[in-house]
Amino acid sequence: MKDITILGIETSCDETSASIVKNGREVLSNVINSQIKIHEKFGGVVPEIASRKHIEAISTVTEEALKKANMDFSDIDVIACTYGPGLVGALLVGVGYAKALSYALNKPLVGVNHIEGHIAANYITFKELEPEFLCLVISGGHTHLIKIEDYTKFKILGKTKDDAIGEAFDKVARVMELSYPGGPKVDKLAKSGEPNIELPKTHLDGLDFSFSGIKTAVINLNHNKKNIKKEDLCASFEKTVTDMLIQNTEKALKMENFKKLALAGGVSANSYIRERFLELGKKLDVEIYFPEISLCTDNAAMIASSAYYNYLAGNLSDLSLNAVPNLKIS
Ligand code: KG4
Ligand code: ZN
Numbered sequence: 502m503k504d505i506t507i508l509g510i511e512t513s514c515d516e517t518s519a520s521i522v523k524n525g526r527e528v529l530s531n532v533i534n535s536q537i538k539i540h541e542k543f544g545g546v547v548p549e550i551a552s553r554k555h556i557e558a559i560s561t562v563t564e565e566a567l568k569k570a571n572m573d574f575s576d577i578d579v580i581a582c583t584y585g586p587g588l589v590g591a592l593l594v595g596v597g598y599a600k601a602l603s604y605a606l607n608k609p610l611v612g613v614n615h616i617e618g619h620i621a622a623n624y625i626t627f628k629e630l631e632p633e634f635l636c637l638v639i640s641g642g643h644t645h646l647i648k649i650e651d652y653t654k655f656k657i658l659g660k661t662k663d664d665a666i667g668e669a670f671d672k673v674a675r676v677m678e679l680s681y682p683g684g685p686k687v688d689k690l691a692k693s694g695e696p697n698i699e700l701p702k703t704h705l706d707g708l709d710f711s712f713s714g715i716k717t718a719v720i721n722l723n724h725n726k727k728n729i730k731k732e733d734l735c736a737s738f739e740k741t742v743t744d745m746l747i748q749n750t751e752k753a754l755k756m757e758n759f760k761k762l763a764l765a766g767g768v769s770a771n772s773y774i775r776e777r778f779l780e781l782g783k784k785l786d787v788e789i790y791f792p793e794i795s796l797c798t799d800n801a802a803m804i805a806s807s808a809y810y811n812y813l814a815g816n817l818s819d820l821s822l823n824a825v826p827n828l829k830i831s
Contacts, residue, residue: 509805512595513587525809530569581808585828640766641667659708694732
């Protein structure tokens, strides 16, 4: 089969990224321009600033991706971009840019669901990974247990009823006065703490999650007891949310007798969560996959990878493609 080279573009939140990926799995370049330093002083992402910074960066980031891959636009077969879910103004920059390229270069356009992109990051790290498998998507905006029936066929088995797990990490970090995004800082501090603080675990029927209870408990504890060690609170929070993740994931693995489990999304970079899931894999004799750290958080390589499988399935977009901030998984 002829090689397919895809230019992927990602602008759903606070990273402007462009990447060139061959045949869905081989990354030729993956340029990520992070706005974290800009949003840090506001304690979170400011949507209007994010859009403006995407506009400023998108052409340079794309040119850099081409240069790193030693290519020009004529070497690209397909243009792909994230069209949701995410911040509408941020998404529009990537969608508008990708549509303009597709029109000007007369190349096919593929709109990609950001969550499906996170899942596809596993295909880049594990060249042999194929559906079907179970995927736990844990990011700043999502907490989903998804059955990957095929590359473009998904079935949601469970999801959060309130906050996403990454949101809980970031909120907990914020009340402890750690800078945005808090997840990596909680990860680091927890390593020198003890999980000796009792925090509430919410168990729902079925495979759904809830993290608002533990988030509120940590906020209250931090207000009322000033002598709590931050390290212990981080370790206790991490242990409790991981117990909740493991409980439902184990249930889902057993329900459908899955032999493979992949993690995806920014929170899957967490070192404690990785350790615990590797243990779970050993216990249940299930193969565990997680993307390399740089592919866990937002990047365009994962978007180009997902686009490849959509392209093969004939899921093409046209110039009517629009940003869909609350896009659901298909
Ligand atoms: O997937 P992502 O880049 O963006 C969304 O699609 O939402 O995820 C960002 C989230 C943030 O909440 C960030 O704090 C969290 O991933 N995160 C982590 C770690 N690295 C990033 N959370 C816990 N431990 C980490 N090491
Ligand atoms: Zn993401």
